[in-house]
Amino acid sequence: MASDDVWILGINMTKFGKHTDKDTVDLASQAAMAALADGGVTMADMGMLAAGCLMGGGGIAQMIQKQIGQTGIPAYNVSNACATGATALRVAYMSIKSGECDFGLAVGVEKLSGVGLLSGGSRKDDGKTWNRSGRYGAVAATDGRIGTDTxxxxxxxxxxxxxxxxxxxxxxxxxxxxxxxxxxxxxxxxAAYQKRFTLDEIMNDMMIAYPNTRAMCSANCDGGAAAVLVSDAKLKTLSLEQQRRAVKIxxxxxxxxxxxxxxxxxxxxxxxxxxxxxxxxxxxxxxxxxxxxxxxxxxxxxxxxxxxxxxxxxxxxxxxxxxxxxxxxxxxxxxxxxxxxxxxxxxxxxxxxxxxxxxxxxxxxxxxxxxxxxxxxxxxxxxxxxxxxxxxxxxxxxxx
Amino acid sequence: MPEQIPFVEYLQLAPTPHLVAHQCTSCGARFFDRRNACASCFGTSFEDASIATEGTVRSFTIVSFAAPGIPVPFVSAIIDCDGTSVRGNLTNVTADPEHVSLGMKVRLTTYTVGADEAGTEAIGFAFEPAA
Structure with missing residues (x-):
């Protein structure tokens, strides 16, 4: 008998690194198509799509559909900081769990190569006269003056x-x-970087924010990842090979x-x-x-x-x-x-x-x-x- | 003497410089910004509460790489001011791990951030080692 379990049927990540010849839609589409192929299914099977691109503005889900298949399914654009991909995955999981569909596709993509330091808000130039703004009524930017936003x-x-x-x-x-x-x-x-460093090299690398040197910070890069989820009932109708490779959530x-x-x-x-x-x-x-x-x-x-x-x-x-x-x-x-x-x-x-x-x-x-x-x-x-x-x-x- | 204004609304300069929080009258939670309701108990009544001006460094980092326009290195710290956590820079201390330590005692101090075209000085706060 089928349970209400949800499974990952197909999943893929692109190479992470610098993709100068691909934009976010290309990377997302590449990962999505590879995840579909990995699961042995197509866009025709998908009952919903959830996608996120934090820095890319809205509408990534529909942009992906236009690249790989427009079938009229519900498309959810999700944004949840660094948990955006996990949130997209969970939206697909919940859609299947709710009984609305048997297959869901979740996609996350970003292009960050060369963006440099990520701060909570970079400092704007101070104005010519002090004017209070923001939640703390600050007369100028607080980053670097009242602790750090980086x-x-x-x-x-x-x-x-x-x-x-x-x-x-x-x-x-x-x-x-x-x-x-x-x-x-x-x-x-x-991986974007495949280089082993000695402890000395890491400690003597450029200091960013003590105790984090550059090597101790996450690497800004480009990449996409996608997963196809399936209900337990539907999985049981698929091939033995698909069932064997499926991973239970x-x-x-x-x-x-x-x-x-x-x-x-x-x-x-x-x-x-x-x-x-x-x-x-x-x-x-x-x-x-x-x-x-x-x-x-x-x-x-x-x-x-x-x-x-x-x-x-x-x-x-x-x-x-x-x-x-x-x-x-x-x-x-x-x-x-x-x-x-x-x-x-x-x-x-x-x-x-x-x-x-x-x-x-x-x-x-x-x-x-x-x-x-x-x-x-x-x-x-x-x-x-x-x-x-x-x-x-x-x-x-x-x-x- | 030029006119002086606090850099942020939660800094009060007189009679002696100190920070003031909005304290929930139901549960005592303190907030430096304005809230519609208390994030802890959802109460909607707040009163001003003065924050202790001495505390201990509960965490810090020495920022060497920051957004353009921010002088580096500087020490950003989280200070435990008698039970209320405060974020601020450390000042009057060399910004290196030999001179800044977890648990060190500090006290509130003020400095002039700058003056605008009208000559009004904005007074900021920071924490310095307490002898």
Missing amino acids: MPGVFAQVGMEYAHKYGGADFALFAGISEKNHAHSTLNPL SASILTSDPYQEACQVLPDVNTLTRRAAEQAYAKAGIGPEDLDLVELHDCFATAELVHYDNLMLCEPGGAADFFKSGATWRDGSMPVNVSGGLESKGHPIAATGIANVWEVCHHLRNEAGDRQIQGAKVGLAHVIGLGSACGIHILEKSGL
């Missing part, structure tokens, strides 16, 4: 806050996380941040991630100890550390010791970011929340080649969009 700085503070609370984390430890992810990237041909969770005392001055990326993780484990009926691999949102090396704790991969407060144990290297007990993570694979924002699911699926399907985590059966993909939104997907290998 992403490397905000996430540096997130990591340093953890270091202050629990101890054990310093510049070298944060750099070590980056060393791991860059080492992992050498096995991922789709055991949990699809989205949270926003509940009120916390300090969240007005420093985004709290912890509470909503922990809540999402708790809900995801409960929904999937597993615990963190059951995970064979994790792709988490290492937008900066300082962020990866706190998410070890938030995702309950380690004891509360024990993230520094957990990393020092070697657990999160690909040969460790809990491989984290074997794709190379955002620091080397790259972070084309709206694509990230599907690309991390692709990475996990690749291992669960035993198709990850040189970087295959042997015997992987269950994995978790996590993203954070500042503001904030947290998306977590727990994925399980087909039992066939």
Whole structure:
């Protein structure tokens, strides 16, 4: 008998990096068509489409349809900061779960090569006379005058806050996380950068926002990712090969941040991630100890550390010791970011929340080649969009 | 003496410089900007609350790479001012990891951000090491 499970039937990510000859619509269409082909289906089968391109304005879903097939299905344009891709995936998941359709397509794409520093708001020139504006009635731009709005700085503070609370984390430890992810990237041909760095090279790289050097920041790049989802009932009518390669979505969770005392001055990326993780484990009926691999949102090396704790991969407060144990290297007990993570694979924002699911699926399907985590059966993909939104997907290998 | 105005509305210059938050009269949550309702308990009544001018550094970063026009390096910090978290720059301290540390004691100070064409000075706030 069919259950109400939802499965990933086909999934794809483009090479991440610099695509000078392709725009966002090209990249999104390339990923979408490849995901359809991977699933052995066509646009004629799709009952809905959800797509996001954070920096590209609206209407990406319809633009994709015009490139690959206009069938009149509901098209959802989603925007949820760095969780945009995960949100698109979840909209497709909910559409199938609701019984509205049997197949859904989710797409995320971004072009970020060469955009440079991402700040909350770059400073405009101060006016000739002081005029109050904005929510704080500031007479001029606050970035750099009342703390920092830059992403490397905000996430540096997130990591340093953890270091202050629990101890054990310093510049070298944060750099070590980056060393791991860059080492992992050498096995991922789709990563924007596949270069291993020594700890010294990372620590002596250009300082962006202490303790994050350039190598410890996510790589701005171009890329697209797409996934085809299918209902359990429909999957059972498909070929044995399609059923064997299908990956079960055991949990699809989205949270926003509940009120916390300090969240007005420093985004709290912890509470909503922990809540999402708790809900995801409960929904999937597993615990963190059951995970064979994790792709988490290492937008900066300082962020990866706190998410070890938030995702309950380690004891509360024990993230520094957990990393020092070697657990999160690909040969460790809990491989984290074997794709190379955002620091080397790259972070084309709206694509990230599907690309991390692709990475996990690749291992669960035993198709990850040189970087295959042997015997992987269950994995978790996590993203954070500042503001904030947290998306977590727990994925399980087909039992066939 | 030129006219002086605070850089942001939540900085009060007299009688001595201090920050003022909108405090929810129901649950005590504090906000530096205006809210329609309390983000914590949805209450709609607020009163002004003065924030302690001394605190400890709960987190910091030293920004070396910023948007054009922002002098670097500078220290951005999250200060625990007697239970209320405040964001601000650290000043009167060398901006390197040897001179800034987690848990260091700091106090509010003010400085002149600049003057406009009318000669009005905007007074900003920052935190400096407390001896």
